[in-house]
Amino acid sequence: MPKRKLGSNDSAEDLPQKRKSYAKNDINSSSSSQESFSICDNAAKDEAEVGIIEQVMVKNFMCHTLQDIKFGPQVNFVTGRNGSGKSAILTAIVIGLGGKANITNRGNAIKSFIKIGKHSAEVMIKLRNHGKDAYRPEAYGKSIIIERKIAKESSSYKIKSCSGVLISTKREELCHILEHFNIQVENPIVILNQETSRNFLHSKSPQDKYKFFLKATQLEQMKRDYSCANESKEIALEILKQKKQTLPTLEKEVSEWEHKYKALTSLKNLQSRMEKLKDELIWALVSEQEKGIEPIMKELRLEEARTPKFHQKIKESEEKLHSKQECRSTIERELKTLGIHVESIEPQYREARVLKDKKKKLTKAASHEVKKIQNDVETMERDKQSILARITEIQNSAQQDFEAENKARTMKILQLEEQIKEICARKQSTQHELEQFKCAVGKLKKDSAQVKAENDELHHRRNELCRHLQTLESSRSNHLRRFGAFMPQLVQKINQTDVFHKKPIGPLGVHFSLKDQCWALAVESCLRSLMHAFCVHDHHDEKELEKILKSVCFTGRVPVIITCPFQNKVYDVARYKPHTNQYPTVLEVLNIENPVVTNCLIDQRGIETVLLFHSSTESRNVMADHPPQGAREAFNQDGDQIFCHPFRYYSNNQDQVRILVQSVEQDIRQCRQELSSLDDKLSKNQETSRKINQQLQIQIQEEHKTQTQIMRLQEQSSKTQMELRELCDTEEPVPVDVKTLEEEVSILDSSLAKQHEHLAMKQGQYDKAKTELMECEKRFQKLDTDMSIISEQTDNIKYQLALAENAIQIAQNHKQHYDSKLKEHEKKISDLRTKCEEDNAELERQVDIAEKLCPRVKTKRSSQNLQSEIKQIGKQIIAEEKIRGNHEEVTKKYSEMKESYLSIRQEVSQLASFLKALQRVMANRERQYVIFRRMIAARTKVIFAVMLGTRRYSGKMIFDHRKESLEINILPSAVSKETCKDLRSLSGGERSFATVCFILSLWEAMESPFRCLDEFDVFMDMVNRRISMDMLMNVAQTQKARQFIFLTPQNISHINVDPSMVRIFQMQAPERGQSVLTFQSSEQSNGKLTCDDDNDDHYHDNDDETDEQTNQHLGGRLS
Incomplete structure (x- = not known):
């Protein structure tokens, strides 16, 4: 509880005098009759503006799951049966305003107030904050909301404005608010709990009652302040x-x-001399600074004179770029012309191919028809010969026994049927074998093709290794052979020629080495043709080198020529480097001694921005998701190329280092080992291919044999079926009559004549289709040759276009180079100009400072000379100061x-x-x-006696300030002649009435904005309760600037009060099995609830309320 402090305008002497006068006025006013008695002498005022409680809401606190009560500004009664949770509301006010658990007489620890089965509890109290005495109204507004959350481990505060905005979470802010409103939470008279109101007069000793009196009137606090x-x-x-x-x-x-x-005072002369020398030194330094500006001005003039040369270089590079672009346009026009030609020929080519395929199909169909007719003719000839033989046989066997013949024919038919079944079974088995042979042949052909592809790949790889081995072996004597067989001759011819302004540098791959050999494949994949390139100083040297290249390089790749003015200083590329220290760039892994080579690689390839990664996975993850700032391209150790923005990944088709080898002998050994390994693989593959082909031939032969066997079975089946049909068609012998067979022979002769005519016609059609097919094939072959020639021309032009694109790229690089050089030159001029301006400004500043320190001193002495003399005088001063x-x-x-x-x-x-x-x-x-304490005690005794008189009791309060004791004696009947009784001898109702009188007498010395009483009338009879209620209401009517909160389990319907100043809250005890208390006003009727507050609209008139619907906000005024 914060200490009560004096106001800034009240002196230490004024406060007791004010209280004394206040008490004296109250004592004088008590001389009037009981009917006209007024407890305080203050005039009736309006309701309180600050400090009173507007609302109390608890959640999971003691017996309440959720309870919300809105108090009125003056008198508030909270009624209900015992156990309904009235005292829990009073405890919530104490705890919510920062009180300790032990002062509530409800528990020793704050966590004991959490409802059983819950993890935490919450208490919210809203205090009024109106008027001129409001606390920080600009922050809190018209109300201050104080929330305290209680957990099993700790508790916390939230202090909010009226709109719910969080202002503070500190207890210190709550203490300031309570001190500002003079709210005394730990004062037992401000908040009188149930235990104290019942027993304190009965159970307390005189010393405890005296301490209670001091604490209630804040005399105890005043005494501590004085101490x-x-x-x-x-x-x-x-x-x-x-x-x-x-x-x-x-x-x-x-x-x-x-x-x-x-x-x-004797040191002043030396110090004066030193001051003059210091003035002279200041102007000597100014003079030296004036002389130091001249070299910078001279350099600035020289650089400005070089500017036209840079513009001329840019103009030349632009002209060359324009020339290369014109060349590219010419090549593109040629390519377009060829494209038009292709578009004109391609329809004829497609038409010829379609017509050729069509004629081939027609020729094939005609051939099939001719063969079919020939087969029909052969069949008809065989049938004719068979019928003729039958006629002869019939004529020769006419005399045989017909019955024996018929029996023999029947036996023959049965044999033929058995033969047909056997042939069909053999044919089906053979057909299955044929299918197996076909599958085996297909598989062997596929394996053979696969082995052949592997052999081709191995042969290609072996040829490459042979060429590489040859290059390595030739580079033993001359390392330039690694760049091509012509390279030593080319370099020798360049060295022997004196036509160059500056000797070309190349191949570039000779002029650098690797810091770590693990990056060899990545660097080769990055630089590629630049490793064979030559760098020349100007266009004159470029033309001379082109002449030498034409005379030397007849075959193979021609080195690229790069024009780049030679400089002895490497470009400053620090600002272009990617922002990472984890991954190196190509520039960082190379040892390059020649700055021209470094600058050329920076210009042509941007090696300062190309990152290197150890693994493919790492390079993909970094460049795809989070590429370092400034990085545009990267390579990994396998030579794979990665781009970002957008992300692209290109695998490297070169798996061996060609140029940047660390040891030629080691590479030769490794290459020979690979060749030996490849030869072994080739031998094994050839043996495998031989075996596969051998098996393939065997399977093909078996397939042919099986097909022949099937054809034989087919012929045998046909022959047997024909014989069976003939036997089945044989009728009973009649007298020899071969007229029918002769008619069949005639019919066959007629059919044969027609078939021969049809065969002649189809043969003619076949010969005609074959002739047309040959003509179509000749036309298609001619068009195919033309298309091949055009394709070769197109490829050649595309190659020329690629060369032109490369030349344009080089020209653009040259232009960008000169643009960059011009920017650097202009920046240098700007820096020099800025430097001159800054030096002149600094000189002016130094002159201004020097002029402020002393007038200009003309001197020819140097600053070093002056400083030497100043040091000598300083030593003299030090020597004097050591003495004095x-x-x-x-x-x-x-x-x-x-x-x-x-x-x-x-x-x-x-x-x-x-x-x-x-x-x-x-x-x-x-x-x-001492005087103030005596007057407060006297005033309390008088008011106590007057209050007892309302019930016609008599009594007295006996103060002994020296022994610090307080005794209270009461005689219940004023007309009785008995002596005053001790409180212990009184009945419960009499003691409760005495408690009310004692509290009211102490309230007059208390300034808290609200008062709370809990069960003050629990032991009173109806008469004492009515009188006590009248006394409390009389106090409330005369102290409208105070708020009163009374808790009682008794029925208060008999009280006649002003509805505008009294609010009654009735709390109902929970029914059996109910876990949440309900809360309603005294105006409940017929299942309906009424309340004057417009905001309280969360009511239920349904009896079947669930646990989630126990959140009732009830309140009302007595009407």
């Missing part, structure tokens, strides 16, 4: 004593330093000691005066405290 003030006074007296003891010592030290200060002390230090020390002495002397004087006044004030306050 603290006296302790502070004693500490100040001790400090004053110590400072008085140090004053003589300080005075002596000040006198000594004053003597030293007066003895230092440093002038500045002595002056400073003397001033500091003197100022300190005077300051301490003044502080001692002021502190002594203050302590005398404080001692006088404290003595006066202690006297006034």
